[in-house]
Amino acid sequence: GAGVSQSPSNKVTEKGKDVELRCDPISGHTALYWYRQSLGQGLEFLIYFQGNSAPDKSGLPSDRFSAERTGGSVSTLTIQRTQQEDSAVYLCASNGQMNTEAFFGQGTRLTVV
Amino acid sequence: GESVGLHLPTLSVQEGDNSIINCAYSNSASDYFIWYKQESGKGPQFIIDIRSNMDKRQGQRVTVLLNKTVKHLSLQIAATQPGDSAVYFCAENYQGGSEKLVFGKGTKLTVNP
Numbered sequence: 017g018a019g020v021s022q023s024p025s026n027k028v029t030e031k032g033k034d035v036e037l038r039c040d041p042i043s044g045h046t047a048l049y050w051y052r053q054s055l056g057q058g059l060e061f062l063i064y065f066q067g068n069s070a071p072d073k074s075g076l077p078s079d080r081f082s083a084e085r086t087g088g089s090v091s092t093l094t095i096q097r098t099q100q101e102d103s104a105v106y107l108c109a110s111n112g113q114m115n116t117e118a119f120f121g122q123g124t125r126l127t128v129v
Numbered sequence: 130g131e132s133v134g135l136h137l138p139t140l141s142v143q144e145g146d147n148s149i150i151n152c153a154y155s156n157s158a159s160d161y162f163i164w165y166k167q168e169s170g171k172g173p174q175f176i177i178d179i180r181s182n183m184d185k186r187q188g189q190r191v192t193v194l195l196n197k198t199v200k201h202l203s204l205q206i207a208a209t210q211p212g213d214s215a216v217y218f219c220a221e222n223y224q225g226g227s228e229k230l231v232f233g234k235g236t237k238l239t240v241n242p
Contacts, residue, residue: 020172049229049230051232057137057234057235058137058218058233058234058235059173059218059232059235061231061232064229066228066229072229107172109172109173109230111230114161114222114228115160115161115180115222117163117175117178118163118220118230119175120165120172120173120174121172122171122172123172
């Protein structure tokens, strides 16, 4: 489809393992966001990519978290040495220009056991 | 239901009543605002937006009011229906450092039949 696509939809991992979450934004969208949402809570900003500019990483909670955006399109969020408190839904969004709505994917539900 | 603290505030209304959901935003320089609706297990979806040069905008059964003096947004839903039950988030196009979309804490709306 033409929307934002995230994979996997669900991921269960053991504490201490690394995980990679993928986001395919809407084609042509220059801005891409990652958010984290814990159960019953709001959206926590993680990182923001805009075109070729340096990403805004101000929301990453620790150095175990990193993200890349290759070729200005697909983005991967990597969490190293996962902890139980990393369990949450990770949402990706993209938009095509400033001052317009961002479109969200369905999220990846990460469970660390 | 203004958003404070870590857990979502809740608002319960009867079917057919009007609902008002409130949001306090953080940056007086923010120039664009969006309301999103998030149903259980889904990503947030766009409802309505407003630019800072306006103080009111109407959509189908929804109205957004913007008070820049006190940095306050509200979403009014007319004749609330059970399908309106969801979590509602406001977002501001935050001007500071990098320009990015920052979300409020959210309000959970429950419509009782």
